[in-house]
Amino acid sequence: MGSSSKQSNKPGGKQDGLDRRARIAELRAAEQRRDRRNKIVASVVAGVLVVGAIATGTWVVMDQNQKKKDKQAAANADIPGVxxxxxxxxxxxxxxxxxxxxxxxxxxxxxxxxxxxxxxxxxxxxxxxxxxxxxxxxxxxxxxxxxxxxxxxxxxxxxxxxxxxxxxxxxxxxxxxxxxxxxxxxxxxxxxxxxxxxxxxxxxxxxxxxxxxxxxxxxxx
Missing domain, CATH: 3.40.30 (Glutaredoxin)
Structure with a gap:
């Protein structure tokens, strides 16, 4: 009687093991997908920061050059009444x-x-x-x-x-x-x-x- 009871539990035990492995596989796959998304997001953010830094640096140089030109123009301009x-x-x-x-x-x-x-x-x-x-x-x-x-x-x-x-x-x-x-x-x-x-x-x-x-x-x- 005890033997028949053990036999009836074996199929369920195998299925539980399969289900656990399947869930683990799904979790790992989901984690891999998250890692890929995070890497993509990080790459995009890094790209935006690089582009922003380049744009900011370019703007600063252009602004300094413009101020220099404005100062030179002011230095050469006539002032009424002088x-x-x-x-x-x-x-x-x-x-x-x-x-x-x-x-x-x-x-x-x-x-x-x-x-x-x-x-x-x-x-x-x-x-x-x-x-x-x-x-x-x-x-x-x-x-x-x-x-x-x-x-x-x-x-x-x-x-x-x-x-x-x-x-x-x-x-x-x-x-x-x-x-x-x-x-x-x-x-x-x-x-x-x-x-x-x-x-x-x-x-x-x-x-x-x-x-x-x-x-x-x-x-x-």
Whole structure:
């Protein structure tokens, strides 16, 4: 009786074994399919990232090239109202100099320049030292009592972030705000005048610079 019972269980045992192997095979096949899908997705993502990196790099280079072209174009463009004074002397002197323009933009000057590395002064500068700074390629912003607090703040913020520039009050000048570079000058009524930005772009270390690369630090007032 016990023997017949064991015989009746054998077919079911074989079938269970077959079913387990079939399920294992299905699971393995499903896992292989998932692995293939994951590899495909990873390849696609990697491709997208590579293409994106190439596109980003290309855009950055193109943007830099465009900015360089824009700057070169601005440096060559004429600015309405700018006055130039031709060739000016560059002799170092110890005495005070009488300049033909106010503020002065060139001529004989002191051997020591005014610090012009983004320096904002709250007192007038000595002409002879300021002129030496212009020789080094600085832009000197001056203003009189007609300049508003907003004008002064706007110009101060601009100078503070622009190496080879400086700013100081100049009570005797006729114009409200005067932008000065070597042998070059522009008068404006407001700091919001778009020519202010144009002047900085063109003349900070611009073509008018008599001593390119000369220091703007370690100067004096």
């Amino acid at each position: 006055k130039t004074f031709g060739e000016l002397s560059r002799t170092h002197v110890k005495d005070k100099v009488t300049y033909p323009m106010t503020p002065p933009v060139g001529g004989d000057h002191n051997a020591i320049w005014a610090d012009c590395m983004a320096h904002v002064y709250d007192q007038p500068l000595e002409n002879e030292r300021a002129v030496h700074s212009l020789e080094h390629g600085a832009v000197w912003v001056t203003y009189n009592s007609k300049a508003t607090p907003d004008d002064i703040k706007t110009l101060s913020d601009k100078v503070k972030k622009t190496p080879y520039s400086m700013m100081s009050p100049y009570p005797d000048e006729q114009g409200t705000i005067t932008l000065n570079a070597w042998s070059t000058q522009l008068t404006v009524d407001s700091a919001s005048d778009p020519r202010v930005e144009e002047f900085f772009t063109k003349y900070v270390q611009g073509k008018q610079t008599q001593e390119p690369g000369a220091s703007c630090t370690m100067g004096q007032m």
